[in-house]
Amino acid sequence: FGQKRNHCRGASGAGSPHRLPCARVASLSVCACVCRAASPQEEEDSAMENIVTEKKAEESHRQDSADLLIFILLLTLTILTIWLFKHRRFRFLHETGLAMIYGLLVGVVLRYGIHMPRDGTSVMLNCHVNASPATVLVNVSGKFYEYTLKRVLSSSGNKVDDVSDNENEMLRKVTFDPEVFFNILLPPIIFHAGYSLKRRHFFRNMGSILAYAFLGTVVSCFIIGLLMYGTVTLMKHVGQLHGEFFFTDCLFFGAIVSATDPVTVLAIFHELQVEPDLYALLFGESVLNDAVAVVLSSSIVAYQPTGDNSHTFEGMALLKSFGMFLGIFSGSFALGVATGIVTFTKLRDFQLLETALFFLMSWSTFLLAEACGFTGVVAVLFCGITQAHYTYNNLSRESQDRTKQLFELLNFLAENFIFSYMGLTLFTFRNHVFNPMFIVGAFLAVFIGRAANIYPLSFLLNLGRRHKIRSNFQHMMMFAGLRGAMTFALAIRDTATYARQMMFSTTLLIVFFTVWICGGGTTQMLSCQRIRVGVDSDQDNSVSVIATEVPERSSTKHESAWLFRIWYNFDHNYLKPILTHSGPPLTATLPPCCGPLARILTSPQAFENEGQLKDDDSDLILTDDINLAYGDITVNTDGSGVHTSSGAGFASGMSSEDLDRELTCGDNEVVMRGTCLVFPMDDSEPTLKDPHMRF
Amino acid sequence: FGQKRNHCRGASGAGSPHRLPCARVASLSVCACVCRAASPQEEEDSAMENIVTEKKAEESHRQDSADLLIFILLLTLTILTIWLFKHRRFRFLHETGLAMIYGLLVGVVLRYGIHMPRDGTSVMLNCHVNASPATVLVNVSGKFYEYTLKRVLSSSGNKVDDVSDNENEMLRKVTFDPEVFFNILLPPIIFHAGYSLKRRHFFRNMGSILAYAFLGTVVSCFIIGLLMYGTVTLMKHVGQLHGEFFFTDCLFFGAIVSATDPVTVLAIFHELQVEPDLYALLFGESVLNDAVAVVLSSSIVAYQPTGDNSHTFEGMALLKSFGMFLGIFSGSFALGVATGIVTFTKLRDFQLLETALFFLMSWSTFLLAEACGFTGVVAVLFCGITQAHYTYNNLSRESQDRTKQLFELLNFLAENFIFSYMGLTLFTFRNHVFNPMFIVGAFLAVFIGRAANIYPLSFLLNLGRRHKIRSNFQHMMMFAGLRGAMTFALAIRDTATYARQMMFSTTLLIVFFTVWICGGGTTQMLSCQRIRVGVDSDQDNSVSVIATEVPERSSTKHESAWLFRIWYNFDHNYLKPILTHSGPPLTATLPPCCGPLARILTSPQAFENEGQLKDDDSDLILTDDINLAYGDITVNTDGSGVHTSSGAGFASGMSSEDLDRELTCGDNEVVMRGTCLVFPMDDSEPTLKDPHMRF
Secondary structure, eight states, X not given: OOOOOOXXXXXXXXXXXXXXXXXXXXXXXXOOEEEOOOOSXXXXXXXXXXXXXXXXXXXXXXXXXXXXXXXXXXXXXXXXHHHHHHHHTOOSSOXXXXXXXXXHHHHHIIIIIOOOOOOSOEEEEEEOOSSOOSEEEEEETTEEEEEEEEEEEESSGGGHHIIIIIOOHHHHHTXXXXXXIIIIIHHHHHHHHHHTOOOHHHHHTHHHHHIIIIIIHHHHHHHHHHHXXXXXXXXXXXXXXXXXXXXXXXXXXXHHTTOBOTHHHHHHHHHHTOOHHHHHHHHHHHHHHHHHHHHHHHHHHHOOOOXXXXXXXXXXXXXXXXXXXXXXXXXXXXXXXXXXXXXXXXXXXOHHHHHHHHHHHHHHHHHHHHHHTSOHHHHHHHHHHHIIIIIHHHSOHHHHHHHHHHHHHHHHHHHHHHHHHHHHHHHHOSOOOOOHHHHHHHHHHHHHHHHHHHHHHHHHHHHHOSSOOOXXXXXXXXXXXOBOHHHHHHHHTOOOSHHHHHHHHHHHHHHHHIIIIIHHTHHHHHHHTTOOOSOOTTTTIIIIIIIHHOSSXXXXXXXXXXXXHHHHHHIIIIIHHHHSSOSSOHHHHSOGGGHHHHHHHSOHHHHHHGGGOEEGGGGGSOSSSEEEEETTEEEEEOTTSOEEEEESOOTTOOOHHHHHHHHHTTTTSSSOOSOOEEOOOOSSOOOTTSGGXXX | OOOOOOOOOOOOSOOOOOOOOOOOBTTBOOOOEEEOOXXXXXXXXXXXXXXXXXXHHHHHHHHHHHHHHHHHHHHHHHHHHHHHHHHHTOOSSOHHHHHHHHHHHHHHIIIIIOOOOOOSOEEEEEEOOSSOOSEEEEEETTEEEEEEEEEEEEXXXXXXXXXXXXXXXXXXXXXXXXXXXXXXXXXXXXXXXXXXXXOHHHHHTHHHHHIIIIIIHHHHHHHHHHHHHHHHHHHHHHTOOOSXXXXXXXXXXXXXXXXXXXXXXXXXXHHHTOOHHHHHHHHHHHHHHHHHHHHHHHHHXXXXXXSSSTXXXXXXHHHHHHHHHHHHHHHHHHHHHHHHXXXXXXXTTOHHHHHHHHHHHHHHHHHHHHHHTSOHHHHHHHHHHHIIIIIHHHSOHHHHHHHHHHHHHHHHHHHHHHHHHHHHHHHHOSOOOOOHHHHHHHHXXXXXXXXXXXXXXXXXXXXXXXXXXXXXXXXXXXXXXXXXXXXXXXXXTOOOSHHHHHHHHHHHHHHHXXXXXXXHTHHHHHHHTTOOOSOOTTTHIIIIIIIHHOSSTTTOOOHHHHHHXXXXXXXXXXXXXXXXXXXXXXXXXXXXXXXXXHHHHSOHHHHHGGGGOEEGGGGGSOSSSEEEEETTEEEEEOTTSOEEEEESOOTTOOOHHHHHHHHHTTTTSSSOXXXXXXXOOOSSOOOTTSGGGOO
């Protein structure tokens, strides 16, 4: 990037403004501060000026291209190095960690290596308007230029001099609008997470995952918030605090660092084939707690007591915040699920159209949620989960591959971009506030908060769980509480106040530490905790989970499995047939009185497919005590791994071991593909007289 | 989009500026026009203000989301309707035409249906600076806001009132920065065109395509330019011209409407399987003339005589423009080819990394070209062609599919977005200048320009061509001269002057007319011109081209085929082995003295693959008189369709008909896949003693 910018030879700076009253047009507060020119030779310069302006615009465009090129080359470098690492089977450094390192290096070079003089394209206009306008029209010697608000520099006037004089132009250039992360980079990451969540082990552990994600995140947020408040109070006493830091700020910090992102750990888990239950717990928790953390943080920001003293406790405001949390979360959830369901594509014959539609629907979920005031990221997450569950089954085979690959690629690029930007920003961000006490306090708080999330909850969950979450699993989950993209995006979103700047700097350090140290030590931790690796997930449920630790079977049918079974049956019998082409036809599952309705709602393909019924989701059936009954066969898969199959229609003579293998197949891919359970059926239309038909 | 924007309750507009001298800091022309406040109560409003600002930013973000949502819903609607059309086999309207119609409808609604009062977020600051600054710092009651230059509204001061008062806020919102088209939407379209250009028939007609694209575009540009100059002169006499319109403007208009985009026609050709030679001619021409038109137009803009009267003819400036054309074109070409070649990926085992790298390299080509001052679009085109030719062979099978599908999707989305925006902009663009005389003149000029491109060139080409371009082909090419995305993007790029505005409005009408009328009439035109459809391209070269119209064979071995053969041999023997894993190993093709060098440059895979030599490009071998010799077999494929195979190593006993089919297979997909010619070989290492080895 040896680009040198032309120094603009603009005005020699003699614009002398004179007074002019501001006009108030209708209800619009257009404040026209006309600073009319004194110099007379403006008309004849017009042509020259045009050329200069054009050249400058071109220069600026070139510069932008060069800046973006830096990031692309960074990503390219990361990819090449990662390839080398994968090739040599180095596992101590994940691609995201590497991207951060490269980002750091480039940041150092930009900060200390390149000293570009600031060009004179910045003009300071001081104008009294009570509210900052979104757009400003500037009358430059007869031409009108429209300017849009980019950012607020600082609230304290004396800082602007630093900014406008000493600021390295290059640094300013490589700084992105923080909203870019939220509106462009984060959505594909989150959607991909949701879209690849469709796994048997996730649903098997759904109760625990929900508990960790919701309860755990809230607990962690409040504990970290309280601890940080203690730290901040201490700092105030010692005299280390140079600005305001309220309790809500502490809570906000708690919320943002509660979003875990164990992408590094999961990559290693996947590669080493760690026990799938642990994988599912970690993955599910991290996906959902991102959503919780986003909504939680925005609720905390919304906590604004109305009274005189604006930072005291107030019940009403708290209630409002709590209501907002529920409202935003459920709104985003509903919206995501709704759009996921609406994407009821029948374009199977035209893969390109199908893929394009799928992509657009996912994106419009995000935009719709944002336009409605909900949280787009959360909506996209649930949209992804819903689409994986229903829409995916409607897609043609080719589109299934296409969409998966597309979002995989987008996820990969966005993730590495964010992490390399993270490295970069450690040196290029201009308002870092590194306070050793705060940093130490934060590390401690994060550690304690994670512990307070995992251990007590695991204990409580184990009371209800048949398959206990073992202590080595708990230690591993504790260890794998990395902070990543979401934490960073939340922290960089607002760095206006002193408190936020300190939080941002500290957050960066936490991310670096956890990604490098915890991420890098995953393999060591795995072997230290004696967690089995190389588990073929085809066999794990009969071997690792069931055979090793279920002496007390059958008696404790715990609640969540029961609740889940009800949902599963409803989903399988009614939702699936309505929303997808797979599943049993509604005519078979609805009571006879609803016959005509059922015939309308069932798609023709469902009848066609009836002979060879495909159901992608039968693999998420719990292993304990669910009777899989369809047609005239019944497969009783109980917890001890003993399968009893009854019925006459078992045409192909498939053994129960085969069935078991079928049940669990396809699970060792991160993104699952296709049909796992094919029930051979006899040709007769299933009738409701068969008692097995009702689940 | 029933979104209502909150009316901002900002200042009541009493900011009274006072005089302050502008400071000149070092070489920087920072002009600080401080308009200090008179009102006293600013400090206490600070907190309230913050909240208002935050709310406004949120509102604005919501509004942006809603606006983008309009476009996404438009695209979704287009996709659904197109699916219906495809399903019912309607061919009179292509998706791009449909996208335009929907865009038009939404444009009408936005223009006449929604009357939103303008909110007060716009402030007019009049300030005398000679050059427009890129960023403006505005001091709003102690806080500093940074504003960036968005656009130049107009050069005539009296127009601003219209803009700032009567302008519909919604219309302003849905107006994109024209550079978005050039920097975001056009690159994937052009890259996709280049990437899917790798077809046998393209290379067979390369000479003609190059002639049409280069010579033809320049001829068309100048003829249209001259005719428009005549029209403009006439308009001036009649008194219809209300602004300046120079000869360079006319030439510019000629350049932008010379870029043809027969995407509609080609889609129908593909569906109906029109004769592949016609397809190749049209496709190749349209892809390359986009590149020519871009560079041509920027060269014309660069034509700026230095003298007093800035719009007269000047030899020096013309020469400079011509030099620029050559410089930019060859620079972009070289850059594109270079990056295409550099993407020498060996990451075959990690498809995701491979695809990501491929994507990033293509993108960085664009950015690099822009940063160097070349034309990114042109670089991307040649990068695409090069990557299809070399890199594609190095990719793993899965990555080949992935990259193709990815760029296909991007192309589809970008194209339909541009066309729907085109429809929208007919009603939402605010500075339309529709001049009936100019429009009639332009339509005539475009028609004559296209005719002057196709017919004379075809005549000249036919003198040299063995397979004549028949008159019905010529008529079809004439008819298929649609204008599309590139023309639009070039026209909207600069709409500052009266001349450019008139051009833009006229261009829009030309695009609408050609896409709807010419695009819609393609099937009628095909049957009217008696062009054969349903040609199985496996057989066409033996049936349609050769058997029907080559009575005078073998005598006229024309130049271009000979030149092409030299290039082909060089490419096949040296470039391919160095740059890809396919092709014969260099040890076999280089003279023995270069043995060690050859061994270094040849990739291990090439040796491995030697046994089953794959070469994707053997299908681009001319049918006339090329001796395909490798190993110890010689296949003489001559123009009359009689194939003689000699040699002993023809192990599998493949008949010449089989070979012919192999040679031409895979060509009826738009995007080709994979290996077409597999030469069975004996196991012995080919030695240079074999005389057949040297081509």
